[in-house]
Amino acid sequence: MKALCWEGVNRLAVERVPDPRIQNAHDVIVKVRYTTSCGSDLHLLDGYIPAMEAGDVIGHEFMGEVVEVGPEVTKHSVGDRVVVVSFIGCGSCWYCDNDLWSLCDNTNTNPGITQGLWGQDPGGIFGYSHAMGGFMGSHAEYVRVPFADHGAFTVPEEVDDLTALFASDGLPTGWMGAHLGGVGPGDTVAVWGAGGVGQMAAHAAMLLGAEQVVVIDRLPERLGMVQQHVGAETIDYTATDVGAELRERTGGRGPDVCIEAVGQESATNGPEYLYDKVKQQLRLENDRPIAMREAVMACRKGGSVFALGVFAGLVDKFPLGALMNKGLTLRGAQQHGQRYLPMLLDRLARGEISTSHLATHVMALDEGPRGYDMFKNKEDGCVRAVFQP
Amino acid sequence: MSRAVIDPATLAGRAIDTVLGLVGRTDRPAGEDDTGSGRWLKVTVYRAPDDVRTAVDGTGPLSRMRHEIEVTVRPAPGDKGTELAARPTAPDGGSVDLRRAIRGALREQKSVLECGEVVQPSRPGSSHPGPAGQVLRAVTSRAWGEGRL
Ligand SMILES: [Zn+2]
Ligand SMILES: [Zn+2]
Numbered sequence: 001m002k003a004l005c006w007e008g009v010n011r012l013a014v015e016r017v018p019d020p021r022i023q024n025a026h027d028v029i030v031k032v033r034y035t036t037s038c039g040s041d042l043h044l045l046d047g048y049i050p051a052m053e054a055g056d057v058i059g060h061e062f063m064g065e066v067v068e069v070g071p072e073v074t075k076h077s078v079g080d081r082v083v084v085v086s087f088i089g090c091g092s093c094w095y096c097d098n099d100l101w102s103l104c105d106n107t108n109t110n111p112g113i114t115q116g117l118w119g120q121d122p123g124g125i126f127g128y129s130h131a132m133g134g135f136m137g138s139h140a141e142y143v144r145v146p147f148a149d150h151g152a153f154t155v156p157e158e159v160d161d162l163t164a165l166f167a168s169d170g171l172p173t174g175w176m177g178a179h180l181g182g183v184g185p186g187d188t189v190a191v192w193g194a195g196g197v198g199q200m201a202a203h204a205a206m207l208l209g210a211e212q213v214v215v216i217d218r219l220p221e222r223l224g225m226v227q228q229h230v231g232a233e234t235i236d237y238t239a240t241d242v243g244a245e246l247r248e249r250t251g252g253r254g255p256d257v258c259i260e261a262v263g264q265e266s267a268t269n270g271p272e273y274l275y276d277k278v279k280q281q282l283r284l285e286n287d288r289p290i291a292m293r294e295a296v297m298a299c300r301k302g303g304s305v306f307a308l309g310v311f312a313g314l315v316d317k318f319p320l321g322a323l324m325n326k327g328l329t330l331r332g333a334q335q336h337g338q339r340y341l342p343m344l345l346d347r348l349a350r351g352e353i354s355t356s357h358l359a360t361h362v363m364a365l366d367e368g369p370r371g372y373d374m375f376k377n378k379e380d381g382c383v384r385a386v387f388q389p
Numbered sequence: 390m391s392r393a394v395i396d397p398a399t400l401a402g403r404a405i406d407t408v409l410g411l412v413g414r415t416d417r418p419a420g421e422d423d424t425g426s427g428r429w430l431k432v433t434v435y436r437a438p439d440d441v442r443t444a445v446d447g448t449g450p451l452s453r454m455r456h457e458i459e460v461t462v463r464p465a466p467g468d469k470g471t472e473l474a475a476r477p478t479a480p481d482g483g484s485v486d487l488r489r490a491i492r493g494a495l496r497e498q499k500s501v502l503e504c505g506e507v508v509q510p511s512r513p514g515s516s517h518p519g520p521a522g523q524v525l526r527a528v529t530s531r532a533w534g535e536g537r538l
Contacts, residue, residue: 005515017516023509051529053522055515072505090504094435094469105435106500109510112535113528119537124508130529134510146508 002389003057003140004368009047012369017057020136020144025072028148030082034165035062035138036359037375037385039195040310043264044129045372048312051113051131059139059387060086060126061168063161066152067142075149081161082152083345084145085337086169088124088133091150095123102334107146108133117313122334139368141389153341158349162362165386166196166355167344172337173308174200174261175344178208180331181257181306185209190246190255190298192291194222194234196358196384197308198261202232203353205257214249216242216291221381229354246298254300262291263309276316289315296322296330307332358384365389427482429461430538432495435470436502438462444502450494451475457487473498489534496533 003017020029038061043049063083066076076082089101096104104123108114111121113131124146127137136143145152155164174197183189189205191198194217205213213232217223223234235245246254276288295305296319305328323330347353360383363371371385434441442462445451451460461474475491477483483491500507510529518526 008519018513020511023512024506026504026506051525053515053518053525055517055519055522088508090500090508092435092503094433097435106504107508109508110529110532111496112532115536115538121536130510130525134514134529136511144511147504 001141002365003136004059004365004387005054006044006052006056006058007054010045012045012058012372014366014368015055017055017136017140020140020142022068022070023144024146025070026147026149027070028066028073028076028145028152029068030062030064030084030143030145030152031067032062032064032138032141032143032389033161034064034359034362035059035140035365035387035389036165036168036170037372037387038169039197039263040128041372042376043310043312045376048264049129049131051110051129053130056127056129057136057138057140058127059137060128061165061170062126062138062143063155063164063168064143066148070148073148076152076154080152081155081164082148083155083164083167083341084126084138084143084148085151085153085172085335085341086125087122087151087334087337088126088135088146089150089338090123090147091338096150096338099336099339100333101150101336101338103336110134125334139365139387139389141365150338153345156345156349159345160356162356162359162386163348163354164345166200166358167337167341167348169335169337170196170358170384171200171344171348171353171355172340173197173335174202175204175340176333176335176337177201177259177261177306177308178204178210178257179340180333181259182304182329183208183210183257186211187256188212188250188253188300189214189257189259190295191215191232191259191261192295193217193261193263193309194219194226195261198259199226199230199358200353200355201259201261201308202226203230205259206231207347207352210257212250214246214255219378219381222383225357225383229357242294243298250300254298254303256300256303258295258299258303258305259308260292260295260306261308264288264311289318293317293319296328299326299328302327304329304331306330310334359386360384362386362388427476429474429476430488430491430495431472431474432499432538433465433470433472434499434502438464438471441471441473441502444498445473449501450497451491454487454490454494457483458491489531492536492538493534495538 087102090106093105107124124133
C-alpha cells in the first residue's frame with residue numbers, strides 16, 4: 001500500500017510499504033478515508049522526538065472503514081464507519097478503568113525508553129516513534145488498530161467524514177484540557193494557541209459554561225476562525241502585551257483557567273524566544289516553554305493551568321515560584337479520548353460543535369510532503385493539511 | 390517555525406545516548422549499585438490475587454524460570470489489584486540477563502492477565518531503517534526487558 005513515511009529530519013516521502021495485518025486478537029484493520037497532520041507531528045519532523053526509523057509511517061488522527069476484524073473483537077464488524085482515538089488503550093488496566101486512557105499500562109511495546117525519560121511509560125500512539133509504541137501511523141491506505149473495541153467508535157449517520165476526523169484527537173484533546181483544567185460555569189478561560197486543539201479547547205470551555213473565553217495566537221486567519229466558529233475573544237500576541245491585555249479584560253484578576261495548547265516549539269516576539277531556541281538547539285533544554293511561562297504568570301491566584309501542547313523533556317526558567325506562591329494547580333495529559341468520544345460524537349451529531357473548518361487543505365496522500373510543508377510554514381492559511389489515501 | 394538541522398547520524402546518536410543512558414543502568418553488574426542484588430522487581434496487576442496466583446503457579450512466563458527465582462503475590466492498596474514481585478534467588482542477585490528476563494516475564498504476565506494478550510508493535514517494520522534505525526532496533530528489540538521495574 002501507499003504511505004507517507006518519515007525519512008529523516010525534515011524529510012518525508014510517499015512510499016510503498018507492506019499492508020498491515022491482524023497481529024493481535026483485538027485488532028481491526030481500517031481503510032483510511034481521511035487522516036490529518038497535527039502540530040505534534042512537527043516535533044517528529046524537526047527531530048525533537050528521537051526513536052524514529054527511516055521508513056516509519058507517521059500520522060495519528062484518522063477515520064475510515066473497518067475492513068478486517070480480529071477474532072476477539074466484539075463491537076465492530078466489516079463495513080463500520082469509525083473514527084479512531086489516536087492513543088491506544090487496552091480497556092482493562094487500572095488506568096483505562098479509571099478513564100485515564102492515554103496512560104494505559106499495556107500498549108507501549110517499548111516501555112523502557114519512556115520509563116527512562118519520564119519515570120513511567122504512557123500508552124502507545126499511532127505513528128509516533130518507537131518510544132511511543134512502534135505502531136505504524138495513519139497516513140496510509142490501511143492502518144492496524146489494536147484494542148479496537150475501545151479505541152474505534154462508530155460514527156453516527158448525521159456526522160460527515162471530515163467532521164468525524166477531528167474526533168480522533170483535536171476535539172477530545174481540547175475538550176479534556178477544558179474539562180480536566182476544571183472549567184466551570186462563570187469561569188474566565190484563556191487558551192494559548194489557535195490551532196485545532198486550541199480552538200476545540202476554547203469551544204469546550206464555552207460549552208462547559210465559561211462566561212468569557214480568550215484565545216491567543218498571532219495568525220490572523222486562525223484568530224478569525226476562533227471568532228467565526230467558536231465565538232471566543234482573541235488576542236494577537238504580536239500586537240500587544242498579553243499579560244496586560246488579559247488583566248484589563250478580566251478586571252485585573254487574570255483568567256481562572258489557563259490552557260496551554262502550543263507545546264515545545266512555542267514562539268513569541270520577545271527576546272526569550274531566541275534564548276530558548278538557542279538552548280533547545282544546543283540541547284541544553286528540550287522544550288521552549290514560552291507560552292507556558294506566560295500562562296503561569298497570567299493565571300489568577302488559586303487558578304489552574306493545563307499543559308495540553310506536547311512537551312518532551314526538560315524546560316528552562318519555569319516560574320515555579322509563581323506556581324507555589326499563587327496557589328496554582330498545574331495539570332497536563334495526553335488525551336483520554338475514549339472517555340469523551342461517545343459524548344462528543346453526540347454533540348457533533350446535534351451540530352453543537354464545528355470541526356470540519358479546521359480542514360483548510362484537503363489533498364491526496366501523494367501530496368503529503370507538500371501538505372506538511374504548507375502546514376509547518378502555515379502557508380495559505382493552512383490550519384490542518386488533511387490527506388485522502 | 391523551527392528549522393533545526395540535525396543530520397540523521399547525530400539524531401541517532403542522541404536517540405541511542407538517551408536510551409542507553411537511561412535504560413543502560415540495568416546493564417551494570419549486579420551488586421554495583423542498588424538496582425542490582427536483592428531488589429524485587431514488581432508489577433501491579435489489575436486483577437484479584439487469586440487470579441494472579443493461579444496464573445503464576447500455572448504455565449505463565451515466570452514459570453519458565455521457576456528454579457532460579459522467588460515470587461510473591463499480595464493485594465495492592467486502594468483496589469489497584471495485586472502486586473506481583475519476583476527476584477533471582479542467587480546470592481549475587483542473578484545475571485543481568487536473568488533480571489532482564491524477569492522484567493519481560495512480569496510485563497508479559499501482567500498484560501496477559503489484564504488483556505488476554507500482549508500487544509505487538511507493527512511488523513514488519515521499515516524495509517530501510519538506515520544506520521540510525523538499526524541501532525534503535527537493537528535497543529527496542531530488548532526494551533521489554535529494560536526500564537524501571
Ligand atoms: Zn494530534
Ligand atoms: Zn489500559
